[in-house]
Amino acid sequence: MFLTSILWATSFAVFVPNLAIASGSNQLPIAFAARIVGDSTRGRLIVDFDQVIDHEVHLMDAPMRIVVDMSQSIFNLGKDAKLLPRSLISKFRYGYIDDGRSRIILELSEAASIVGHRLKTVDSGKRFRLFIDFMATSEENFAKLILKKKEVEPKNVVRNRAKTRRRFTIVLDPGHGGIDGGASGVKKTIEKSVTLNFANRLKALLSKNKNFDVILTRDDDVFLGLADRLTIAREAKADLFLSIHADSLAQKHIRGATVYSLSEEGTDDISRLLARKQNRTDLIAGLELPESKPGVSDILIDMTRRETEVFSKQFASVLVGRLENDIKLIRNPHRAADFYVLKAPEVPSILLELGYLSNIEDEQLMRSKEWQTLAVQRTYDAIVEFFEIRLARK
DSSP: OHHHHHHHHSOOOOOOOTTOOOTTOSSOOEEEEEEEEEOSSEEEEEEEESSOOOEEEEEETTTTEEEEEEEOOEEOOOGGGGOOOSSSEEEEEEEEETTTEEEEEEEESSOEEEEEEEEEEEGGGTEEEEEEEEEEOOHHHHHHHHHHHHHHSOHHHHHHHHHHOOOEEEEEEEOOBTTBOOOBOTTOOBHHHHHHHHHHHHHHHHTTSTTEEEEESOSSSOOOOHHHHHHHHHHTTOSEEEEEEOOOOSOTTOOSEEEEEEOSSOSSHHHHHHHHHHHTGGGGGTOOOOOOOTTOOOHHHHHHHHHHHHHHHHHHHHHHHHHTTTSOEEEEEEEEEOOGGGOOTTSOEEEEEOOOTTSHHHHHHHTOHHHHHHHHHHHHHHHHHHHHHHHTOO
């Protein structure tokens, strides 16, 4: 009764996207709305899908969390998903797992047990609503529930999971190089050196983590075409592609790091200008970008591209969140533009502008070892957080 009252008393804004497909289609299910309701004693997660999904719910420890494993889905959730009331939930994460499944993780602020879960057809079959109910319990009882789960689960299942768990491939792309120096600052700081230094330091940190394989598109002062950078990411079957830059603008007062995801239109004039500038860098070496094939309508490519765009935006959001407390950001730091290097349809891709060498303050920061160390650490933290939902597998 308590949860029912909360549900009906709470505004739950939802929308049915144009991509909503009838159950049984070949398209992936889309999770298009989510909300957590409740208080410090009990709560409910509500997620709306456009198709039927299968799901399993279980507890995990270290840290304490409720895990929902489900059919592979595309997450396109609104702001309500980020709202956590004073409840049993401290963090809400979701994403794709590498074996064709997706996962939702509810990290608990204190011990809780799962009361029930169900998928209900609503709105005359246009939506399928997942309910996960939970309530506070003692840490002693939580430990008993975890122990019971481990006793029930066959040992060979745990063993097989360990065998199939894989490392994630990160491709770091230091912008420019060789004949193409990129931007330069008042103190003669060269973009190609800033980006390579940052990429090398980030690779060193990531390589200490057993979960990652790290590849640099260039590890020396050499020229590399944009298409070649893209090819490296695709051939490596990268799980994440991060292109690193430190550009310049005519407006020397503009400063701060910027995180870009792909958009053919671009969110603003500066973003469009930078994309055009970056996309023409091959001309320095007398190269031309290969023409994109217009009108690609293959449904599998379209599905892959849409899902990749969602992942890219998720990582962009995580990266901004990790940088914003310690690194100066431009206003509206998550932007979008038509950068060629972000166009691999199957690789989540982001371009990080560390700052602008045309601004003297940004240039001074990028020359500082303290700033470099902090910026590398926060970028590393963002990468770990982005993959955390997959690394949480036990």
